[in-house]
Amino acid sequence: MTIKGSIALVTGASSGIGEATAQRLAQAGYRVYGTSRRGASLPRREFEMLPLDVTSDESVGAATSELMRLEGRIDVLVNNAGFGVAPAGAEESSMEQAKAIFETNFFGLIRMTRAVLPHMRRQGQGRIINIGSVLGFLPMPYGALYAATKHAIEGYSESLDHELRTRGIRVSVIEPAYTKTKFDANFLAPDAELEEYRAVRTSLDEVLAKVMASADQPSVVAEVVLQAARAARPKLRYPAGGLGNRLRLLRRFAPAGLVDAGIRKDLRLDASRAMRS
Numbered sequence: 001m002t003i004k005g006s007i008a009l010v011t012g013a014s015s016g017i018g019e020a021t022a023q024r025l026a027q028a029g030y031r032v033y034g035t036s037r038r039g040a041s042l043p044r045r046e047f048e049m050l051p052l053d054v055t056s057d058e059s060v061g062a063a064t065s066e067l068m069r070l071e072g073r074i075d076v077l078v079n080n081a082g083f084g085v086a087p088a089g090a091e092e093s094s095m096e097q098a099k100a101i102f103e104t105n106f107f108g109l110i111r112m113t114r115a116v117l118p119h120m121r122r123q124g125q126g127r128i129i130n131i132g133s134v135l136g137f138l139p140m141p142y143g144a145l146y147a148a149t150k151h152a153i154e155g156y157s158e159s160l161d162h163e164l165r166t167r168g169i170r171v172s173v174i175e176p177a178y179t180k181t182k183f184d185a186n187f188l189a190p191d192a193e194l195e196e197y198r199a200v201r202t203s204l205d206e207v208l209a210k211v212m213a214s215a216d217q218p219s220v221v222a223e224v225v226l227q228a229a230r231a232a233r234p235k236l237r238y239p240a241g242g243l244g245n246r247l248r249l250l251r252r253f254a255p256a257g258l259v260d261a262g263i264r265k266d267l268r269l270d271a272s273r274a275m276r277s
Contacts, residue, residue, distance in 0.1 A: 003029040003230060007071045010034045011054055011112060012081030013047070016181030017131060020218035021078055021225045022047045028226055030076065033067055054081045054108030064115040073123055076229050077116045079109040080131040082149070087204040088190035089197040090144035097191050098145055105149035110156070117169070125168040129228050130157050131221070132173040134239070134247045138259075141269060142197075142204055154237075161236055172228040172236060177243035178215035203268055216241040 008025045012018035013034025022034040023046060032047035052063040067074060082105040085093055093101075113128060120126030135143065136150035154173055161171035224240040239248040250259060264270055 006030050006075040007067070007073055008032045008076040008078065008229070009067060009074055009116070010047075010078040010080060011052065011108075012036065013049065014038070017176070017179060017218045017221045018078075018080040019045075020222040021080065024219065024222035024226050025076070025078075025229065028230070030229075031071065033070075035063060035081070054111055055103050057111060060111045060115050064119075068119060074116050074119050074126065075123070076127045076129065077112060077120075078129045078131065078225060078229075079112050081105075081108055082131070084143070084146040084187050086187035086189050086201075087142040087208065088201055089142060089194065092190035092192050092194055092197060093145055094192045097188065101145050101188075102149055102152075105146070106152045106156075109153060113160070117164075120169050121167055123168075126170075127229050127234065128157075128160070128164075128169065128171045129225055130171070130173050131225075132157070132175050134175050134177045134244050136173065136175060137251050138247060139263065141263065141267060142200065158236060170234045172234050172238060174221060174224050174228065174238050174240055175244050175248065176216065176221045176224075176240040177247060178211050179218055179221060179241075180212065180215045181218055200269070207266075207268055216243070 006029075008022075008030040010018055010022040010025070010032060011034075013022040014036035018034065022032045026032040026046035033050050034045075034047050035050050035052035037053050038051060050063045050066060051059070053059040064074075083101065085097065085101060109130060116126070116128070120128075130153050132153045133147075133150040135147040136154040138147075140147040157171050157173045164171060221240045224238050228234050228238050237248075239245040250262075
């Protein structure tokens with residue numbers, strides 16, 4: 001895609017992957033608008049900020065209308081806004097919490113896509129880039145709800161790309177692994193904790209703390225977003241970072257039993273079971 005004069009909209013751009021992505025797109029020559037619930041722009045940013053709550057139809061509509069008023073077009077949408085629940089058993093989240101994470105991570109993405117697509121169709125071109133995760137193709141024990149939202153994004157994106165490519169619009173999913181952001185610091189605590197899962201929660205907290213020490217920087221993901229945005233023939237899926245690429249290959253070529261055993265070993269799940277017995 002031609003970058004000069006192109007308008008990019010990045011949700012959840014106040015920090016982490018969203019901020020790094022908005023910054024990288026701006027450096028590459030896009031005119032970038034980031035969003036957050038507050039919308040206030042901080043110093044030294046190379047992009048504008050708009051207030052937007054992806055869980056609100058009214059907020060999404062207002063932000064999209066404002067951007068069209070300002071620029072008259074939207075060429076790239078990066079759906080990044082989302083949150084997770086701290087490692088816990090699937091049954092330790094209430095139905096209300098389960099609905100809340102889907103409301104932001106998945107239905108928020110759909111709201112943004114539905115708001116932007118009419119403008120892209122009139123333009124006859126556009127890119128929709130969804131920030132997924134390796135958890136969109138690998139299971140995450142004790143992270144079932146978050147993994148489920150990322151699996152949903154994979155399926156939605158693949159279907160949508162088939163629907164839109166003849167209209168000049170392409171859809172891609174970025175699949176990062178562990179990334180150093182404030183994301184894990186902002187995890188929601190499970191709202192229906194059970195004593196039966198206490199030991200494994202403690203063990204997983206220790207495992208993830210060690211893993212995050214060597215995690216990728218958000219800039220790694222932002223570079224892959226830029227690659228997808230300006231590719232002449234964009235791919236549907238873009239693993240991000242060394243670990244993300246290795247896990248994608250592992251999932252594709254390794255026997256299912258080997259993948260299963262590797263997940264349990266890396267997360268010390270059987271060690272946690274031994275501690276309980």
